[in-house]
Amino acid sequence: MTESPVPLSRRVSRRAVLLGGAAALGATALGGSALANALAMPGAGVRRLADPFTLGVASGDPLPDGVVLWTRLAPKPTADDGLGGMPDKVVPVQWEVAEDEQFTKVVQSGEAQAAPELGHSVHVELEDLRPGAEYFYRFRAEGEISPVGRTRTAPAADALGELTMCFASCAHYGEGYFTAYRRMAEDDPHLILHLGDYQYEYAAKDEDVREVLGPETRTLANYRQRHGQYKTDPDLQLAHATAPWVVVWDDHELENNWADEVPEKPDDGFLDRRKAAFQAYYENMPLRSTAKPSGTDLQLYRRIRWGSLVNFHMLDTRQYRDDQACGDGVQSGCDEREDPKRSITGAEQEKWLIDGFRETTARWDVLGQQVFFSKLDRTPGAEEGYSMDAWDGYVANRDRIADAMADSAVRNGVVLTGDVHRHWAAEIKRTHDEPDSPAVGTEFVTTSVTSGGDGDDGGNEDVLAENPHVKFYANRRGYVRTKFTEGELRADYRVLAKVSEKDAPAETAKSFVVEDGKPVLNPV
Structure with a gap:
């Protein structure tokens, strides 16, 4: 790592990182004279812009020896042109990593270049850190110092230990407040997974709780502006600053229900739209350079190992899928969905996943992905109806993965899902047409952060x-909190009574435990 001779100068308490939010993090800066002295040090720069760190900081994709640090410079984060108020030039950004929140034990520092070609985003890929360790980080640019983030590296390859992980999905800015992100941060997780629909492409609606800026997103400027608006949310900034994230997309990061190169509706400009959406997604997420987009492609599926406790197989079920069968939606009598040639993962990703199953030595193998995996008959009565956008629309692909989960080195197979704006819990059957057939894994589906509004207490x-x-259903907004140990997985379904109002409390609606070696949902 390139060493920087100048330490940054901002102090923050652990309490501020966990509970204070972006505003409190900013408020913990040193007093005016101390800050002025710090900025007068050689290499510190002078103030030339308004605060460029309006989008906060983040970290992601932890390894045993490193993690990605992210920020994006944007003094005007919601500017219509998508440039964030930045000049058309490369801006140096200094960064610093310490073992303590007071930054008295700095372990690495350096300088990155924020270029206009990537929206003045910064992705610092740290190396040579200690495994399983907590670190604090911050940035400086244009005479300003960023909020402080907390992150951690993955444990050593042979470490079991414990993992507290929260996962979420589907956060529509206009449909409610992002309180669920704050509640996640307050749970003090080691890791956060986001399973897609981080942002929505739609223009504002009359019934929105909060104003959505800009038109429906189609251009790079549109997507940058939309990401910028989301990232200004203090609850989202807090969750990013609290723990490393591992992210995958679903459909709304581009447009509703897209499938590879097929848009929802005929659109001659779809590939240009896809290219713009992919670039903006990379610019705004703590992803490694291996995910940097190339035209209309972006390599997103990957494997994150948390010691020998958990393998996270993060899937992309949008970029390689066949178009939805039978015109999409919930359909009855659709034989096309059982065509063995149909795939939601694509052949290459399916092989990658199954090879990972065969080679795993983890206690828990977890699929982080987007759409409902288990069979789900959505039509009451004798008639059966299935969602063509979910794995039910790609039956053979799902069955091959369920078979591999049962017949490979996987000890405990777990699927994590988003998309459907409801909490669900299910036992994955090798053959769902035989109700007494053994389960081969468990599926935990998180509700939305805001999408769908407040919800209700109907039991479906x-x-x-x-x-x-299927053992559980709830139609409230929230997230899922999990704890992995060598002996069990516990999942707590966290819900908020309202997202139409700020700062709602969270409570646990239901909890399940899965014992090691027994893919059964035990309510607790």
Whole structure:
């Protein structure tokens, strides 16, 4: 790592990182004279812009010896042109990593270049850190110092230990407040997974709780502006500053229900739109350079190992899928969905996943992905109806993965899912047409952060009756908190009564435990 001779100068307490939010982090800067002295040091720069760190900081994709640090310079984060108020030039950004929140034990520092070609984003890939260790980080540019973030490296390859991980999905800015992100941060997780629909492409609607800026996103400027608006949210900034994230997309980062090169509706400009959306996604996420887009392609599926406790197989179920069968939606009598040639993963990603199953030595193998994996008959009565956008629209692909989960080195198979704006819990059957067939894994589906509004307390008894392998349903907003140990996985379904109002409390609606070697949902 390139050493910087000048230490940054901002102090922050652990409490501020965990509970204070972006505003409190900013408020913990040193007093005016101390800060002025710090900025007068050689190499510190002079103030030329308004605060360029309006989008906060983040970290992601932890390894045993490193992690990605992210920020993006944007003194005007929601500018219509998508440039964030930045000049058309490369801006140096200094960074610093320490073992303590007071930055008295700095372990690495250096300088990165924020270029206009990538929206003045910075992705610093740290190396040579200690495994399983907590670190604090910050940036400086144009005479300003960023908020402080907390991150951690993955444990050593042979470490079991414990992992507290929260996962979330589907955060529509206009449909509610992002309080769920704050509640996640307050749970003090080691890791956060985001399973898609981080942002939505739609223009503002009359019924929105919060104003959405800009038109429906189609251009790079549109997507940058939309990401910029989301990233200004203090609850989201807090969650990013609290723990490393591992992210994958679903559909709304581009447009609703896209499938590879097929848009939802005919659109001659779709590939240009896809290219713009992919670039903006990379610019705004703590991803490694291996995910830097190349035209209309972006390599997103990857494997994150958390010691010998968990393998996270992060999937991309949008970029390589066949178009939805039978015109999409919930369909009955659709034989096309059972065509063995149809795939939601693509052949290459499927092989990568199954090879990972065969080679794993982890206690828990976890698929982080987007759409409902288990069979789900959504039509009460004798008629059966299935979502063509979910794995039910790609039956053979799902069955091959379920078979591999059962017949490989996988000890405990777990699927994590987003997309459907509801909490669900299910036991994955090798053969769902035989209700007594053994389970090969478990599926935990998180509700949305805001999408769908406040929700209600209806139990959806008709659908539960049609699907005996499904053990839980709830239509409130929130997230799922998990704790992995060598002996069990516990999942707590966290819900908020309202997202139409700020700062709602969270409570646990239901908890399940999965014991090592027994893919059964045990309510607790």
